[in-house]
Amino acid sequence: xxxxxxxxxxxxxxxxxxxxxxxxxxxxxxxxxxxxxxxxxxxxxxxxxxxxxxxxxxxxxxxxxxxxxxxxxxxxxxxxxxxxxxxxxxxxxxxxxxxxxxxxxxxxxxxxxxxxxxxxxxxxxxxxxxxxxxxxxxxxxxxxxxxxxxxxxxxxxxxxxxxxxxxxxxxxxxxxxxxxxxxxxxxxxxxxxxxxxxxxxxxxxxxxxxxxxxxxxxxxxxxxxxxxxxxxxxxxxxxxxxxxxxxxxxxxxxxxxxxxxxxxxxxxxxxxxxxxxxxxxxxxxxxxxxxxxxxxxxxxxxxxxxxxxxxxxxxxx
Amino acid sequence: xxxxxxxxxxxxxxxxxxxxxxxxxxxxxxxxxxxxxxxxxxxxxxxxxxxxxxxxxxxxxxxxxxxxxxxxxxxxxxxxxxxxxxxxxxxxxxxxxxxxxxxxxxxxxxxxxxxxxxxxxxxxxxxxxxxxxxxxxxxxxxxxxxxxxxxxxxxxxxxxxxxxxxxxxxxxxxxxxxxxxxxxxxxxxxxxxxxxxxxxxxxxxxxxxxxxxxxxxxxxxxxxxxxxxxxxxxxxxxxxxxxxxxxxxxxxxxxxxxx
Numbered sequence: 001x002x003x004x005x006x007x008x009x010x011x012x013x014x015x016x017x018x019x020x021x022x023x024x025x026x027x028x029x030x031x032x033x034x035x036x037x038x039x040x041x042x043x044x045x046x047x048x049x050x051x052x053x054x055x056x057x058x059x060x061x062x063x064x065x066x067x068x069x070x071x072x073x074x075x076x077x078x079x080x081x082x083x084x085x086x087x088x089x090x091x092x093x094x095x096x097x098x099x100x101x102x103x104x105x106x107x108x109x110x111x112x113x114x115x116x117x118x119x120x121x122x123x124x125x126x127x128x129x130x131x132x133x134x135x136x137x138x139x140x141x142x143x144x145x146x147x148x149x150x151x152x153x154x155x156x157x158x159x160x161x162x163x164x165x166x167x168x169x170x171x172x173x174x175x176x177x178x179x180x181x182x183x184x185x186x187x188x189x190x191x192x193x194x195x196x197x198x199x200x201x202x203x204x205x206x207x208x209x210x211x212x213x214x215x216x217x218x219x220x221x222x223x224x225x226x227x228x229x230x231x232x233x234x235x236x237x238x239x240x241x242x243x244x245x246x247x248x249x250x251x252x253x254x255x256x257x258x259x260x261x262x263x264x265x266x267x268x269x270x271x272x273x274x275x276x277x278x279x280x281x282x283x284x285x286x287x288x289x290x291x292x293x294x295x296x297x298x299x300x301x302x303x304x305x306x307x308x309x310x311x312x313x314x315x316x317x
Numbered sequence: 318x319x320x321x322x323x324x325x326x327x328x329x330x331x332x333x334x335x336x337x338x339x340x341x342x343x344x345x346x347x348x349x350x351x352x353x354x355x356x357x358x359x360x361x362x363x364x365x366x367x368x369x370x371x372x373x374x375x376x377x378x379x380x381x382x383x384x385x386x387x388x389x390x391x392x393x394x395x396x397x398x399x400x401x402x403x404x405x406x407x408x409x410x411x412x413x414x415x416x417x418x419x420x421x422x423x424x425x426x427x428x429x430x431x432x433x434x435x436x437x438x439x440x441x442x443x444x445x446x447x448x449x450x451x452x453x454x455x456x457x458x459x460x461x462x463x464x465x466x467x468x469x470x471x472x473x474x475x476x477x478x479x480x481x482x483x484x485x486x487x488x489x490x491x492x493x494x495x496x497x498x499x500x501x502x503x504x505x506x507x508x509x510x511x512x513x514x515x516x517x518x519x520x521x522x523x524x525x526x527x528x529x530x531x532x533x534x535x536x537x538x539x540x541x542x543x544x545x546x547x548x549x550x551x552x553x554x555x556x557x558x559x560x561x562x563x564x565x566x567x568x569x570x571x572x573x574x575x576x
Contacts, residue, residue, distance in 0.1 A: 176438040183437035183444060184451065187424050191413045198411035201373055203399035203428030203491055212434055 004178050004260060012264075016167050020160045032276075034159050037231060039271045040166035044224035046251050046263035047173050048217030054257030055181060056213050057193035058108065061245050062119030065126035066218040068240030069096045070225025075143045075235055076136060085149050089226040093219050100218030101211060108210040123245050130237035142236025149230045162231055169227065173220055177260060189213060243286075247274075250293050256303020265304050325384075326351040326495055326526050327372070332381035332391075334367055334550075341367040342550040345381070349495070354517065354527040356537045358561075359547035360570060365530040366408055368547070369497050372528075373405045374398040385495065399428050404493035406484040408500045408530075414473035418464055421472050421483055422455035425490025430454075455490060462486040462516060478509035485516060495526045502533045514540050538562070546570065 023033045045063060052058050073092035077083045083091075107118035130137050137143065149156045149165065156162045180186050188209050191199035200206050229235050247270060255266025270289075278285045300306060327349040334342040342364045349355045357365050371378050374395035383391040390398050404425075413421050430451050432444035459465050462482045467475065472483060481501055488496055501517065502510045514536050521527050521540075531537050537544065537558065544561045546554040548570040554561055561567055 179440040179444075180434070180438045183440075183448060184423070184427055184430075184432055185434055185437045187416065187420055188427060190415055191424050194413040194415050195411045197375060197395075198407065198413065199424070200395040201375075201399060201405050201407075202425050202487060203396045204424070205394075205396045216434075 004182065008261075009174075009178070013171065016171075020163055033163050035272060035275050037159065037163050037166050038275065039268050040163070040170045041224045041228050041231075042248070042251065042267040042271055043170045043264055044166075044173055044227070045217075045221045045248055046255070046267045047170070047177050047260065048220035049248055049252050050255075050257050050260055050263035051177055051180070051189070052213050052217040053252060054259070054262070055186065055193065056189040056210060058210055058214065059116040060119040060214070060217070061116050061242075061249065062103075062121075062123035062126075063217065063221050063248055064240045064242065064244040065123040066096050066100060066221035067225040067228070067244070068126060068130055068237070069099060070222030071229040071235045071240070072130065072137055072143075072225075073222075074226035074229045075146045078147055078230075079143060079145055085147060085226075085230055086151075089223065092222050092226050096222035096225075097215050097219050100215045104211045104214035104218075105207075108207060108214060120242070120245075123242055127237060127241050130240060137237070140237060142234060144234045146229050146233045146235065148233065149227075166227055166231075169223060173223075174260070174264070181260060185209070185212075247289070250289050252303070253296050254292055254303055256300075256305030258302055259305035262303045262305035269304075324351045325349065326386060327528070328382075328384040329368075329372070330382045330384070332368075332371060332378045332383060334364070334371055334376075335379050340550050342371070342378070345547070345550070345552055347545050347552060347555060349526060349528055350543075351494075351526055352521070352524060353542040354521050354529060354540055356529045356531060356541035356544045357547060358531065358534075358537060358544060359553075362549075363547040364550040365547060366499060367550075369405060369499050369528075369530060372398075373403055373497060396428075399491055399493075402492070402494040403497065404488035404491040404495075405497040406481070406488050406499055406501060408503065410477070410480045410484060412472040412480055412483060412487070414471070416472060417468065418459065418470050418472055418475070418483055419452070419455055419468040421487050422458050422490045423451045425458075425487040426451040426454050428491040458486045458489050461489070461519075463512070478505050478512070481505065481509075481513065482516065485520070489520065489525075493525060495528060496520065497528045497530075499530045500532060501529070502531055502536050510536060 019036060020033045023029050045067060049060065049063060052060060070092045073095050074085065074088045077088040077091060078085050103122050107115055110118055131140055156165050188199065188204045191202070191204055192206055192209060196206055251266035251270045252263055253266070254269060255264065256262030274285065278288055281288055296303060302309065325348045330346050332342055332345045333340070345368070357368060359365055370376060372383055374390070374393055374397070378391055381391070382389050385401055385403055390401060413424065416424070430447050432447045436444040459468065462485060464479060464482060464486065467479070472480065475483060485498065485501065498517065501513050505513060510533060517527060517529070518540055529541060541558060544556065544558055545552060546561060546567050553566050553570055554564045
């Protein structure tokens with residue numbers, strides 16, 4: 001298996017810490033800190049998805065829904081009831097986790113394309129609810145006036161402050177997930193991926209593990225949604241549509257789903273492509289994503305995170 | 318030879334399994350005494366692997382009961398049966414190819430030592446200790462099965478003989494009282510077959526009851542205390558190796574009757 005070394009994590013952490021300072025020095029990339037906030041938000045989702053899809057081998061095309069539920073629960077509870085945002089974030093996690101359990105318990109018994117279809121349908125249903133339940137969600141116009149976050153009087157009111165908050169979350173999730181991968185839980189997940197009958201015969205409760213990971217990945221998506229809502233102070237349904245679920249898939253396919261680093265690389269690249277580098281293509285952007293997905297599946301089945309392995313193979317020849 | 322006392326560890330009673338319109342097992346009954354090596358033989362398609370699948374909980378029988386240590390297990394899921402102390406290997410190797418030799422065995426330890434999701438994620442001292450304990454147990458088992466020098470090898474890269482040993486090791490890691498070995502010698506050369514038979518005897522000497530499906534008659538006659546013969550999903554004979562060898566019904570099943 002791929003051991004996840006401590007050194008790369010430390011180097012990565014250092015890069016993340018100095019990035020805003022670097023961006024301040026160079027005018028051309030000064031707005032990158034803002035984009036990096038979104039990279040962090042998407043990383044939270046892709047880390048969970050990588051565990052679910054790459055390690056446990058379960059396909060979900062409905063994670064935009066969990067992301068949306070997190071955002072909407074936070075938005076509704078803070079704007080309508082004036083509750084503490086952190087408390088709302090926690091409630092959102094509980095609600096999303098509960099929904100993920102209810103959706104996951106029956107649909108994780110399905111295999112391959114059927115699970116993908118079930119999560120796809122779930123995503124579409126939730127998207128329709130966001131649009132139609134206007135009394136709660138504001139309908140297609142969305143919701144505004146969502147308060148920002150603060151902690152013990154410290155306001156996360158600048159992009160840089162929010163940047164560190166988001167990446168703090170990403171790092172916690174990353175470390176937690178890395179620990180999981182390298183524990184018995186990670187072994188059980190990879191065993192399920194490799195051979196369900198054998199894993200089951202060795203005492204692994206397959207449904208339990210699948211549901212556990214599904215709920216975990218949904219919770220991370222929910223956290224990302226809450227953070228997103230508090231950052232932009234405004235949400236509308238189009239952020240949480242089917243295309244976003246597919247974009248998440250492209251992220252982890254491009255980064256490589258068999259390695260947790262792939263989640264970070266993929267989220268970073270796709271976010272920068274869509275916020276910055278693909279403006280030129282306008283509405284043809286989606287074709288570029290299609291091309292990326294196509295090329296990656298054909299030439300890099302293990303994504304960019306698999307490139308070092310391929311390179312090693314080349315050198316050995 | 319281990320002590321075989323009178324107690325039945327496994328009782329199969331009137332078990333029937335149907336696939337589509339095909340009776341894979343019909344009204345099958347036999348017992349396995351604690352501490353013995355019992356072999357199940359029969360021509361291809363006789364229902365041997367189906368029997369293993371139904372004992373270890375891949376699917377429930379249509380009719381009949383299976384009792385392990387006096388408690389019925391036929392309604393339990395496979396992982397619950399593993400928890401009770403029944404483990405197995407597979408006819409076609411079902412190792413976790415994406416994991417190392419050591420990890421394969423450590424996965425087997427899962428039934429006895431497990432850390433919670435939360436404590437693993439937070440890497441709490443408890444989780445660390447359990448991981449260490451599992452590693453130690455896995456290392457001991459790898460030494461026992463003779464793969465001590467291949468810890469970090471990917472399971473996919475082992476030759477078939479060692480893969481079969483590793484499957485047995487993984488099953489041992491669950492600390493079974495009954496181990497079901499599905500053709501442990503299939504595809505092995507003579508030396509490997511000898512190693513496999515010795516290992517099975519060594520496992521049995523540790524007090525683990527062995528239920529064995531095998532085609533290699535030399536292995537069967539050599540190591541088993543009792544044999545059950547299946548044909549078309551039915552028991553056609555049961556007894557000691559000597560009695561089975563001379564049983565006309567068995568000879569007929571294997572060679573066909575004289576016209």
